[in-house]
Amino acid sequence: DAGVTQSPTHLIKTRGQQVTLRCSPKSGHDTVSWYQQALGQGPQFIFQYYEEEERQRGNFPDRFSGHQFPNYSSELNVNALLLGDSALYLCASRPDSNRAGELFFGEGSRLTVL
Amino acid sequence: GIQVEQSPPDLILQEGANSTLRCNFSDSVNNLQWFHQNPWGQLINLFYIPSGTKQNGRLSATTVATERYSLLYISSSQTTDSGVYFCAVTSNAGKSTFGDGTTLTVKP
Numbered sequence: 060d061a062g063v064t065q066s067p068t069h070l071i072k073t074r075g076q077q078v079t080l081r082c083s084p085k086s087g088h089d090t091v092s093w094y095q096q097a098l099g100q101g102p103q104f105i106f107q108y109y110e111e112e113e114r115q116r117g118n119f120p121d122r123f124s125g126h127q128f129p130n131y132s133s134e135l136n137v138n139a140l141l142l143g144d145s146a147l148y149l150c151a152s153r154p155d156s157n158r159a160g161e162l163f164f165g166e167g168s169r170l171t172v173l
Numbered sequence: 174g175i176q177v178e179q180s181p182p183d184l185i186l187q188e189g190a191n192s193t194l195r196c197n198f199s200d201s202v203n204n205l206q207w208f209h210q211n212p213w214g215q216l217i218n219l220f221y222i223p224s225g226t227k228q229n230g231r232l233s234a235t236t237v238a239t240e241r242y243s244l245l246y247i248s249s250s251q252t253t254d255s256g257v258y259f260c261a262v263t264s265n266a267g268k269s270t271f272g273d274g275t276t277l278t279v280k281p
Contacts, residue, residue: 101271159203
């Protein structure tokens with residue numbers, strides 16, 4: 060049973076560039092959430108996708124956008140990168156049949172913006 | 174939104190000691206989870222515990238939902254227990270909020 064998988068694991072970008080991060084949910088899960096974790100802090104909720112639509116959003120600017128595909132995989136896009144976007148980006152999945160169900164996380168994508 | 178506070182922020186123990194980590198939350202929740210984050214950033218699921226008590230080896234957790242807190246107990250700590258422990262709660266709307274974590278260091 061494959062868990063949540065994310066790619067790439069590490070990447071380096073420069074200010075002003077754009078980045079796309081990818082996530083495949085755990086088998087049987089159809090709801091995907093993205094989190095940003097800055098150094099020394101807890102993960103912060105960015106948004107959640109279900110049925111290819113953004114269902115919930117945290118306090119992040121419009122530079123952060125996402126997409127969910129029919130196979131439930133998801134992408135996180137960040138435009139006009141800032142130095143402060145450097146962080147670990149985590150993807151989590153759960154089955155929507157249980158909105159309070161257990162969250163499972165991928166290993167994350169570590170983004171460095173120079 | 175829901176506020177989550179974890180205490181203590183840092184904890185240093187000698188191997189073999191016991192510890193208790195606390196998580197307070199500000200509103201009713203549908204779900205509470207405890208995670209251990211390894212040095213590579215992976216969040217490892219420890220407990221899914223909206224209420225009640227669960228045990229898994231040397232670790233156990235108790236959530237008292239009516240009083241809005243949860244406790245994570247680590248007994249006979251080992252150096253491999255070192256790392257950051259996070260509590261996360263899920264609201265009725267399905268949004269999950271994390272605390273800032275407790276950094277545990279177990280010395281040999």
